[in-house]
Amino acid sequence: MASIVQRKNRAGEVTSYQVKWRDGGSRTASWQGETFDDEPSAELFRDAVNDAGQHWPPGWVKGRGFIAQGEQDEDRFRFRVYATKVINDRTGIEEHYRRACMRELETWIFPTFGECDVRSVEHFSSDTIRPWVRKLETTLVRRGGMPDGSPKMKPMSPKTIRNLHGLLSGILKEAVRSEPPLRGRNPCELTRLPRADDDGAEDGEDIEFLTPKEVEGIIACMERRSDQLLATVKYGTGLRWGELTALAPMCVIESGGHRRIRVRRAWKKDGDGGYYIGKPKTKKSRRSVRISTTVDAALVELGVGRLGHDTLFFTGDSGQRLHYSTFHDRWNRAVKKARNQGLLMSEKRPTPHDLRHSHASALISAGHGLTYVQRRLGHESIQTTSDTYGHLLPEADDDAMATIEASLTGQRSQLRRVG
Template sequence: MASVHPRKNRAGEITSYQVKWRDGGGRDGAWQSETFEDEVQAGVFKTAVDEAGNRWPPGWVKGRGYIVAEPAQPDEKYRFRNYATTMIENRTGIEERYRRDCIRDLKTYIFPTFGECDVRSTEHFSSDTIDAWLRKLELLWIWRGADKKRLSPKTVRNLHGLLSSVLERAVLAEPPLRSRNPCKLSNLPRADDQIDDEMCFMTPQEVDGLLRCFSVRQDQLLVTVAYGTGLRFGELTALMPQDIIDRDTGKVKLRVQRAWKRDEEGAYFLGPPKTKKARRTIRISAGVVEALDELGLYELGDDELFFTGAGGTRLHYSTFGDRWARAVRLARQAGVFTAGKKPTPHDLRHSHVAALISAGHGLPYVQRRVGHQSIQTTSDVYGHLLPEADDDAMATIEASLAGGRAPLRSVG
């Protein structure tokens, strides 16, 4: 079995990672090695070596990576590695953190296969070569220390989207470098099977039971506001009194106009929300208004935070997360949750959406309220609803079978 070894300089700093193995896996096999810039890339290659029976993975060229077909030495600016890197580095309207993540994913998952290819080539970039690359991603094991797991369907779809964006740019170039984008022919893995693992929907009764298990009043109010608005944690903890408008109209609204972000050094700062659609204004219920009132809606300064940590600073997710975990444990002991139900703070957002959909509110309204960039996201992600949705559906079907119509119910 191959192994990953950090390589250090004289100062003790890790400068690269070397994958080592004996050819064929036997004791008499000659030592083989390949070197990588970071641990993730090394882990990806280690998995490939193991799956190849402790031999060089098919198509891998030492020091260069996977070669789909020997390029006819494309112009350097059209070599995919250079073309994609330049495109991402010059892209406007994105955060630096996202730019770095794109470059990292290109180096780790896309360049090893397509890095030396010609972005103009229909031989190098075809539905067949892209399908073969997708299949490798689906079978890939990622190592994190002693643990390993497969890439999630969502990650595979994101990587495919990154590759597709580069090829689409080549199609739209002036003059065009390609006639079409072969990524549009791909059949991508479905993420549906992972929804149950990634999301945990809570009923209103479960949220109420969980509230009673918090010992800190601010935490109870945070849960109330989070469930009542569906805000992301970074949006929620950036709320200030200035964001609550139309207070005296009986139709109070909340403006989402900032969220906590991280800069290149990992430091937090207040910046615009996740996407353009995330910058939104939503109605809030009387219960949410009461919670904000108790938090200091009329006492705090307009630019002071509702939710803070020690010394009035940003409330860290991990700090609240520890108290959340304790409350969930107590709720489970009290019978609020079944043994297998393990909600996270973000599941308050999921539960907010599920409550709206199960009550009959349309997807366009839900999309605008929670700030999804696309209604397709709303539709794809929230296919699993609260139990009441099934009850309502069964009542409708039963009434139809009986020759009648189900009674209308209020959704306001």
């Protein structure tokens, strides 16, 4: 049922009344809201929402109220209205992704284009989209925290800008494909976007590659045995955080005479600030990873053969999902201690995710190919693996030069033994 929430200023004075409800009344549906200056108006609107089955009352337009039918027909071409309908009608996506799209629209796109006409070549053109992208390039967003607890502000990453531009482009593409078409073309296709980060990081963050000795040093500086085991398994397998913290004895299998981790589940966001265990992010993320003797011993110590079939190996102090931030704080303390003891180079500032990168680095430095690394890490595309780790293949230049020299001199090129 719709409810009324009083909005107050810092002095505790009521400044407005917000009617809130979940669309359609479903517990998992997205929150809707409308704000009023006085309580009687809010009460009338709340009753109208309840009468409409927890939907927007027919003829009501957010922020404007009831409008005539002619105005309503035109209002559907307003970008805010059109984009919301496109996202809500989109099929084949998970609910948490649908809600994430709406959050990004509200935060980054609607403030600029929300009141524009999706049909207008003046409202949506290279001349309007380019300045929007340039504004994003200079926008500072929170990316982590400082040692004193204050937020760490950095420019928005190229990857994030590309994702936001892709969201806008996808909606305008729907307008082009509409029957009849609402637009002749999609102006986003003409936008020159910022290049991906030079380091090629999967998540747009800087990568710190750790040597095996540095990993060993950080692990030795951890105060909790459970944290040491977590870092050992993460470095030894290259699993993502959501995959790692969803591990249970049921995930450890025998196959071909070897012990493996069967990656078939991971923690996922539910769209309401919570998490649930579901399938990994992509088809190729669902994989089997052979484990070494040390990782096997760590899993035995964690409870393989002793814990219940689906009991999590890694949890918070109360048995709940282990939050990344919780482990990250303890990780940072170990990293600082390792630097002070000379076990880690002073300029390095690794994150727990760098254990995954360092796992890949160790494999490549030992001569394992990118295809093997791709499959082990669960990358959907070999391009991701190449962009992220291709520069770690120093022998590639030697091989290429030998091949070119052989072709220029008429010699038969030598084949390099692999594996």
